[in-house]
Amino acid sequence: MSLHNGPPTRPSSTRTSLPEYQCGPEPSRVFKTLPQVAVPPMKANLPSSHFTLGPSSSSPPPETYDSILKSFRSVADLTVTKVVIQDVPPATYEAVVQEGINHENWQAVRVDYNDGVLIVQCPNLGHEILPELFDVMRYAGTSYPKTYHGSKITQGGSTTIPLAAGSKSPDFSLYEVKDSSGQATNGIPTVAFEVGYWEGEKKLALDAGRLICLSKGMIQLVATIDINHMVEKQNNRRRKLESVVWTHWEMDPEYPQIVKSHHTYELNKLLPERDGKVITDTETVQPTPDAYRAVVTFAKIPHWVRAYKSDTYKVFNTVIFWSQYPNIKGLELFPDQGTKSIPILYRHLFRDPDEKDKKSAAFTFQTVDIMATIFGHEDVQREMDAKNNKTQEDMDSIDKQLLARLKRRRSD
Helix, strand or coil, X not given: CEEEECCCCCCXXXXXXXXXXXXXXXXXXXXXXXXXXXXXXXXXXXXXXXCCCCCCCCCCCCCCHHHHHHHHHHHHCCCCCEEXXXXXXXXXXXXXXXXXXXXXXXXXXXXXXXXXXXEEECCCHHHHHHHHHHHHHXXXXXXXXXXXXXXXXXXXXXXCEECCCCEECCCEEEEEEECCCCCHHHHCCCEEEEEECCCCHHHHHHHHHHHHHCCCCCCCEEEEEEEEEEEEHHHCCEEEEEEEEEEEEEECCCCCEECCCCCCCCECCCEEEEXXXXXXXXXXXXXXXXXXXXXXXXXXXXXXXXXXXXXXXXXXXXXXXCCCXXXXXXXXXXXXXXXXXXXXXXXXXXCCCCCCCCXXXXXXXXXXXXXXXXXXXXXHHHHHHHHHCCCHHHHHHHHHHHHHHHHHHHHC
C-alpha cells in the first residue's frame, strides 16, 4: 500500500519516451455475466437520456439540406463545437453525408443520427486518448496481432458507422479486413471504443447498446471508458481526475431470438434493462442499465438482439482518508488490488476465430499505459480550461510574450 499527500502521482508507462512516473493506479476487476432473460420481451419507454424527440404540432419545419450542410461545416471549421438538429428526414441526412464523402473534409467531426435527431460535434481532447494509447502499445510491441488466418486489423478511428436505424461515430474502432474481396463484414468494425469525458455512465451505456444491437451484433465488443472528475472549490474550481472505469459490452450469446407472434415491439427501438428486467418506469430516476434489447430484421424476419455488460474494470479510483490531525486535511490512498491489464479476446477482435483461441487474449491494455495517456491529456486539457478562465489582462500578457518570442526567432 502506498500513501501520498496531495494529488495522485502519474503512473509509469511501457513507452520510455513518456515520463517515468512513481505510482500505479488502482485497478479492480469485476466479472459479471447476466443470465438469459426468461420473461417475454415487452414494449417499454426508453430512459430520458435517449434522444427520441419526435415531431409534434409545435415542432419546427424539417431542416433543409443547405442548413444542415452549413452546420456540418461550422463544426468542421471549429466555428462551433456542437450542433443538435431535430426532425431531420433520413433522405436529407443521407444526401448531406454523401456530399461530405464526395467533397468535404469532415474527418474530425463526430456524427450521431438517431430517430430524426442529428448531433454533430467536434470532440474535446479527452476523447482522443485511444490513438495515442495504441501508439504506446505499438511502440512497446503489445498491440493487436497484425494478421490472423488471412485477416488483418485496421484502425478505423471515428469513422461513422451505419446502423439499422441512424448512424454513430465512435471515438475509435478496429476493423477486421479479410483478404477475400466483396466481404460485407469488412465495412463494420468488430471493436468500438467510446470515451466519456463529460457524458456520464448512462450516455456511454446507451451508446454501447446502440452500437451492438443496431449493428445486429456485427460490432462484437464496445469498450466504454468513463473518465470522472471532481471540482476543487478551494482551487479555483479546477477539475481533478477522480476515477476511470473501463466497461465491456457484448452481444448476449443466447441471441438473436426470433420474435414470437404474441410479442409487442417497435422495430429498431432500444429497451433498457436492469437485473434482467426491462425498465418501464420513466417517471423516476433509474439506475444505469446493464443491458439493452431491440428488435431488428435478419433477411426481413424480425429477431430480438441483446447487448449486455460483460466486464467492468476500475482502472483508477482515489480513496480519501480524513485524518484527525488538523494539519493533515486529507490523504489519498492507493491500495493495490492486483489487476494490471485489460484483455481484448480473439472472439472480440475476429469474427471466426479458432475454437481454442476464442477465450484467449488477442492483446491487452496495460493499466499503467492507460493512466499515463490520460494524465498526459489531463495536463493539456487543464491548460486549455485555464486559458478559458483568463482575464483580458492575462491574455494581453500572453500575447506580449508570444510577440517577443517570434521577434527573437526572426532575429536568429
